[in-house]
Amino acid sequence: QIVLTQSPAIMSASLGERVTMTCTASSSVSSSYLHWYQQKPGSSPKLWIYSTSNLASGVPARFSGSGSGTSYSLTISSMEAEDAATYYCHQYHRSPPTFGGGTKLEIK
Amino acid sequence: QVQLQQSGAELVKPGASVKMSCKAFGYTFTTYPIEWMKQNHGKSLEWIGNFHPYNDDTKYNEKFKGKAKLTVEKSSSTVYLELSRLTSDDSAVYYCARKLGGYFDVWGAGTTVTVSS
Secondary structure, three states: OOOOOEOOOOEEOOOOOOOEEEEEEEEOOHHHEEEEEOOOOOOOOOOEEEEEEOOOOOOOEEEEEEEEOOOEEEEEEOOOOHHOOOEEEEEOOOOOOOEEEEEEEEEO | OOOOEOOOOOOEEEOOOOEEEEEEEEHHHOOOEEEEEEOOOOOOEEEEEEOOOOEEEEEEEEHOOEEEEEEHHHOOOOOEEOOOOHHHHHOOOEEEEEEEEEEEEEEEHHHHHHHHO
């Protein structure tokens, strides 16, 4: 199965700071099948970015996604308090679909 | 509004089975597969399997074969996940989600399963 490794596992950012987190796949993933979810404590995951760079409905424009092959990233141009959450990458390029271990983003 | 409504928390004894539900609202039920994931407390997500209500096609993660069983009640737009021979390792939150293309666009609120004597 394709293993997704997210880094860092935990990070903190100040309000207004630019944030970047990465997702590395153990083998190549089509960019059409690499996605990101946001999860806050006590809530279910929410689709955040699909097919590498497409923002889900309602996701602020300060978020962006990029990447190809085995290396993908999620960037927040200017951290806001509501962005504190855990972000998971997900691939459905090859079955079984797998998720990364998550990056927990905290406010500094 | 598209929603997936999951059944309530379960407390079950070791060795028993549990069956939880995921009821779809707001779209044509047979159009999209329903996926199931397991999330241990504070940990990441594992894919259990999926069920396509259009043709009853079912796929399982090898890890959950023999543990999980997916069934459907089309009259109520509901997919069920049954877990058997429960141990403490099965204590987790179980989510259903709708698969749209290659991603999961709508998620249920989750069902918490606690295995304890």
